[in-house]
Amino acid sequence: MALLEVTGLVRRFRGLAAVDGLSFTVAEGQTVAIIGPNGAGKSTTFNLVSGLLRSDAGTIRFRGTDVTRTPAHSRTRAGMGRTFQVVQPFVDLDVLDNVVVGALFGGSLGLGAARKDAERLVDLVGLGPKRHAAVASLTLADRKRLELARALATKPALLMLDEVMEGLTPVEERDAVRLLHEVRAQGITLLLIEHVMSTVRDLSDHVLVMDYGKMLAEGRYEDVARDPRVIEAYLGTEADE
């Protein structure tokens, strides 16, 4: 059984369909990447799947249960975690307490257990020495780490990562990929939106290509990267120019 099963998903903004009849499945333990040009509907898809946006049509099933109308916080508690492209740490809390929030509510732990779990995750992502730092003082790379630790604290079975590599230097990127391999090794299913193709190649078992809110192609990275329709979507056709 697929962990996540999306069928015929539609979301319109003022009549314009940002997601238009999208269907895909993510099998347990897989790492799936969603790629596509800007405006293809990738982030809207994430917002629909995580429950921050209501869909106009279609169904979302998680572990076989229909969660299409389930509020976002319940989806998190059910095991659907996510990060945001633009990282937004809770400014009045330090690094550790930011992670405690996820463990307390998403992970449904008591205060003591949540602190312990947060300590572990802060160490895992390499923020151990900065656990009591104010989040405003963190570099972008550290904020991305915090974003990941916080999402992991909600104990996701499915973790949706929205452009975790964006804005990182090549060295930081390598660290991040290593970290995601570790996360994957813990049995967490990953669904990523990613622009950095080397990351997609290194991490993903399966690639979904979106364009104009629809599925353009899907398959293994090597096959998808050679697909003429995909190349066209990314580079445009001559007629476009």
Place this chain on the structure above:
Amino acid sequence: MRRNLIGWAAFIFVVVVLPWLGIGSDRYLMLLANVMLMFMTLALSWDVVARTGQLSLAHGAFFGLGAYGVAIAHRTWALPPLVGMLVAACAVAAVALALGVVTLRLRGIYFAIATLAFAEVLRTVALQFPDLTGGTVGIAMPPLFDGDRLLSYYLIGAIFVLALATSLGVRWSRLQYAVTAIRANETVAQVMGIDVVRVKVVLFLASATLAGLAGAFYMPFITHTDPNDAFDIGRSVAALVFPIFGGLYTSAGPVIGTILMRSLEEYLRVTPPWKEGYQVVYGLVIVVAVLFMPRGLLGLIVDLRRSRPDRRWAWRFSR
């Protein structure tokens, strides 16, 4: 947390013994002490909602609703004040629940305006139904405890302790994490598994009920209420100015803010050179305070303490 508990226990002890330190026989000072505790309750209750990032201008209205609840319970069913207060608190809770469900989806300025409108609507309604509310004349009722200000002091003291317990309870539980997250970013808070609407509604409900209890005490204490007094916008302003002055999102802030601001207001009101335009002076103090101490008195003390590490007492008080 334990040190804070000791600090608060000491504060409550002072509140309990205060009437026996010479002011108990002075009716004027006892009036001030009663009103002081009432405003502390109002300020503490307002701050609980502020912690979720919502600026309420309805707390004066909940206060007024509590006052009218007791008055109407007295006039219609001849209920004694203490029973009337419970009825009034339940009525306020019911109204707050309805208002909360409708308005708490609004954020920032929109929520503030909605709550302000609510307060104005209540005032107008009170004027439009004179059979129930006594119209512009209002409602009078016999004094609480036959005018015994010591008994009333302990009653409002108990209500204050309830408000303090609520405020500290939020601060020392997992709710503290929820409200801080919600204040920073509601969308992310949801994704962290926080039931944002529920947290906001529950705290709004508790907070409004406490404000209503303060009003339900005030009415039989003062023995009279009318729409312009009960739904005075000034009380909504006081409910937010005191915590802002003392220090937002804390329990000590609203208490200290109320003590200082109420004392100042009373001093200006009765002292000759200021007497005439005391509200202007009072207003200026508020403006200066907000401009130069954006995090309130406690924030200022914390900053001072950071620059002078020997000032440990200040830090302790502010946490």
